[in-house]
Amino acid sequence: MHYDVVVLTDHKLLQLNDGDWYSKQVHTEDQLVCTALEKLGLKVGRKDWAEPGYDWQQCRSAVFRSTWDYFHRFAEFSTWLAQVGQCTRLFNEAGLIHWNIDKHYLGVLAERGINIVPTVYVERGDARSLAHVVADTGWDELILKPVISGAARHTYRFAAGDSEQHECVFGELTGQEAMMLQPFQHAILEQGELSLMVIDGQYTHAIRKTAKAGDFRVQDDHGGTVHRFEPDAEEILFAEAAVAAVPFDVLYARVDLIRDNDGQLAIMELEMIEPELFFRFCPEAADKLAAGIARRLA
Incomplete structure (x- = not known):
């Protein structure tokens, strides 16, 4: 079947498990993206990125959403990325993904004047x-x-x-x-980590992630929790500037930042491969993502 856009996931998340909150959350978020794309008249599918035998020439583009097994299958993913990137438009693009996979990119941001956590x-x-x-x-x-x-x-x-x-x-x-x-950044324990979503160069929404008591890892895999957050103008400008410093076309990015040990805004990571973008907190951001894809395909 031919598609304009395939929303990419991994095999464990392809089918909805009604009894699992995590599966339902992923499907809610991915469906927001699919619906936003369909509203623009695009033909949309959702597939495991590693689906055996699928001919990727049958889709004009693919957008990474919940391909969260890629770093456990890195050699396979790298081969897939090289092959599919030759016949299908990828969002974000393959060059950016290769750049963002390796956290040496933080050093590039620092060279471009973006404050990062010392590394x-x-x-x-x-x-x-x-x-x-x-x-x-x-x-x-x-x-x-x-x-x-x-x-x-x-x-x-x-x-x-x-x-x-x-x-x-x-x-x-x-x-x-x-x-x-x-x-170690002590603000993680006291204030958590901020994530600002920047889509097509502009801030859309933000969340604060906090670790469970006695831990420092804010990911929900490790018991962390997520809360809606309203950033101030300084935080928004900092996040947008960090994305603007990336030497690629960035359709979507999640800017993870904190106040560092000196009290300055600092980048923890720029997530531009398959970041959770928390569309459930701001469904209209999925519309902005879809509009960015449609414009690039036109």
Whole structure:
């Protein structure tokens, strides 16, 4: 079947499970996007990105929404992205996805004048011990995570004096992939993390994510909660400027930011691959996304 737009998900989320709140939430959000696209006269489907045997030349474009298994199947996803990107228009585009997958992009944003949480990269094969790298930073409390990750995979919080407890896992990880260290941001515990949605260059809506008691991970996979949030003008301008600094056409982005340990707005991450965009808090943002797709296809 030929489509103008295919909304991409993963195989576990393709079918609705009425007994599971998470499945219902995903389908609600994806349906808002499908309906917004259909209102513009576009023929829309919803598929597992890795559906065996599907001919991607049958759709004009595909938009990433809930492909949340891609970082567990990274080699397969990379091959798929290269192949499908040659015959189908992708939103966001393949070049941006490759750029955004690897958190070295934070360094590019910093070079372009966007304040980020301070970051030290440890490249694959680096022979230094974790204690050595930590001592060079001078930070008292740190976060260690891979540069390619998601859902807090291999994310560790530790005090500088406890580096030895993580030496084995650090050695194993750096033998396989690049890692990054950042100073722990205490505002996460007190204020949570802000996520501002920027669609087609403009702010649409925002949420605040807070961790459960005793944790620092704000993702709902780890018990975090989500609340509607009204950002001030400074936060909106900061989020839009961060997206404008990206060297690609950005249809949609979720700008995750905090007040850093110096009290300044700082980017935690720019999520531009398959971010949850919380359309349930602002359904009209799905209409803005659809309008951006339709304009690009025209």
